[in-house]
Amino acid sequence: MPLDQTPALHAPDLPPAARRGLCTDCGLSRMKNASDCGTACQFIAPDYPAAETRTHGRARGPGDELFFGPYRAMHRARLKAPAPGAQWTGITTRIAERLLESGAVTAVLTMAPDPADKWRPVPVIVTRAEGMAAVRGMRMGTAPLLALLEPARAAGHTRIAVIGIPCQVHALRMIEEKLGLERLYVIGTPCSDNTTTENFHRFLALLDERPESITYLEFRADYRVEIRHDDGRVRTIPFLMLPLSDLPADFFPLTCRSCVDYTNALADITVGYMAGTGEQWLLVRNARGEELLELIRDDVVLEAPSSAGKRAAAVKGFAANTERAAGGLPLRRMPRFLRPLVAWLQPRIGPRGLEFARARLEMKAVETVLHLRRAHPRRLKRMVPAHVWKLVAPYGITPREGETPTNPSA
Numbered sequence: 364m365p366l367d368q369t370p371a372l373h374a375p376d377l378p379p380a381a382r383r384g385l386c387t388d389c390g391l392s393r394m395k396n397a398s399d400c401g402t403a404c405q406f407i408a409p410d411y412p413a414a415e416t417r418t419h420g421r422a423r424g425p426g427d428e429l430f431f432g433p434y435r436a437m438h439r440a441r442l443k444a445p446a447p448g449a450q451w452t453g454i455t456t457r458i459a460e461r462l463l464e465s466g467a468v469t470a471v472l473t474m475a476p477d478p479a480d481k482w483r484p485v486p487v488i489v490t491r492a493e494g495m496a497a498v499r500g501m502r503m504g505t506a507p508l509l510a511l512l513e514p515a516r517a518a519g520h521t522r523i524a525v526i527g528i529p530c531q532v533h534a535l536r537m538i539e540e541k542l543g544l545e546r547l548y549v550i551g552t553p554c555s556d557n558t559t560t561e562n563f564h565r566f567l568a569l570l571d572e573r574p575e576s577i578t579y580l581e582f583r584a585d586y587r588v589e590i591r592h593d594d595g596r597v598r599t600i601p602f603l604m605l606p607l608s609d610l611p612a613d614f615f616p617l618t619c620r621s622c623v624d625y626t627n628a629l630a631d632i633t634v635g636y637m638a639g640t641g642e643q644w645l646l647v648r649n650a651r652g653e654e655l656l657e658l659i660r661d662d663v664v665l666e667a668p669s670s671a672g673k674r675a676a677a678v679k680g681f682a683a684n685t686e687r688a689a690g691g692l693p694l695r696r697m698p699r700f701l702r703p704l705v706a707w708l709q710p711r712i713g714p715r716g717l718e719f720a721r722a723r724l725e726m727k728a729v730e731t732v733l734h735l736r737r738a739h740p741r742r743l744k745r746m747v748p749a750h751v752w753k754l755v756a757p758y759g760i761t762p763r764e765g766e767t768p769t770n771p772s773a
């Protein structure tokens with residue numbers, strides 16, 4: 364079928380996944396070059412300095428790049444006209460719309476909601492800008508995004524954009540050169556605390572008597588979860604008041620408790636919210652990322668990110684709780700009566716803006732080391748890059764014997 368006659372969005376049938384150990388089914392194991400998993404997987408032996416140099420021309424430097432990966436510019440941002448159904452204001456899908464409208468790409472590979480379950484991601488190829496409206500918003504779970512590359516190439520697409528989470532983008536960058544694409548744009552979002560769609564439904568059931576009425580959920584940077592309902596109700600719940608103690612210890616899969624790239628360091632542009640103090644947060648990482656931001660320049664308000672508060676005590680407490688939880692959820696041992704007071708104080712005196720983002724990066728690094736030590740101690744030396752060890756060092760966590768990174772460039 365000629366490219367201009369394909370539907371605006373479609374979900375091709377994909378081959379089955381091969382069985383792997385630590386794996387989020389990014390889609391590579393379903394491709395003809397499935398054996399590339401061994402070198403491409405984030406969970407085997409990632410080499411971030413080499414991958415960052417290939418993608419951005421240099422590896423991350425010190426300072427904030429140690430936390431967030433290489434970047435040329437960082438912004439607090441919002442669309443002037445927020446897009447309906449978007450997770451934040453819709454910068455991610457607006458960039459992809461502009462890529463399709465301008466003809467820079469003929470296909471965008473991303474996730475749509477499953478028609479039978481709005482929280483389940485389904486990999487789709489979007490070929491016209493009007494198809495992007497259907498993929499806005501966040502789904503919980505993973506799905507084989509990269510497996511779309513083969514049907515996309517077979518349909519004649521050689522200029523492609525991919526919207527992906529970090530474990531997908533890592534594998535994509537590792538096979539990029541073999542794809543023979545004329546052009547590839549990578550729009551990344553940060554990702555953390557993902558779980559299976561089934562587990563997420565269990566969480567929703569604890570939040571409301573009618574979980575099916577929940578249409579939106581986000582863990583905001585002001586320490587509250589925002590929940591929207593189909594009747595227009597909006598609720599916010601402080602993190603400390605969430606019913607987490609009713610969830611099983613393995614609610615988050617080990618992949619998501621131990622992945623090492625929160626901010627999608629290999630994307631051309633990362634679109635998140637962590638340092639956005641209530642708005643979105645952009646990390647423009649290379650020339651292609653600048654090109655992507657330029658496409659939406661007239662649609663977007665950009666500001667410098669701010670920073671306030673001090674993160675050390677919060678991260679230290681988190682590390683102690685994670686250690687105590689022995690592989691389960693790091694629930695605070697705070698008396699119930701104190702929680703409302705601390706929940707009120709957190710957004711006022713806790714780390715905010717960039718300091719909040721740094722705190723989250725350090726917490727994720729702490730989790731990675733402590734969870735891998737318990738579950739797969741022999742993996743640390745290959746899976747944990749040197750920059751992650753630098754993030755945890757201030758909290759007294761250093762490589763033990765046999766844990767020092769073996770990767771020569773790490």
Ligand SMILES: Cc1cc2nc3c(=O)[nH]c(=O)nc-3n(C[C@H](O)[C@H](O)[C@H](O)COP(=O)(O)OP(=O)(O)OC[C@H]3O[C@@H](n4cnc5c(N)ncnc54)[C@H](O)[C@@H]3O)c2cc1C
Pocket residue numbers: 448449450451452453454455456457473474475484498499500501502503504505506526527528552553554555556557558634635636637638643
């Ligand atoms: C599981 C998960 C956890 C996240 N955690 C954080 C976090 O801790 N901190 C942070 O700053 N940002 C996080 N994000 C990113 C954040 O939720 C927003 O997606 C991002 O800020 C973009 O907002 P937007 O309005 O521009 O997106 P939109 O314009 O609404 O577009 C969202 C895009 O994300 C894609 N998408 C949705 N669900 C998935 C999925 N499960 N897998 C792959 N792609 C998907 C959609 O297909 C769409 O293309 C997370 C995203 C996911 C999927």
Ligand code: SF4
Pocket residue numbers: 383385386387388389390391392393399400403404405406530534
């Ligand atoms: S590369 Fe992707 S499919 Fe292969 S093992 Fe890793 S996550 Fe799984």
Ligand code: SF4
Pocket residue numbers: 387505528529530531554555556557618619620622623624
């Ligand atoms: S938390 Fe990490 S491993 Fe889990 S889905 Fe997100 S990027 Fe992948």
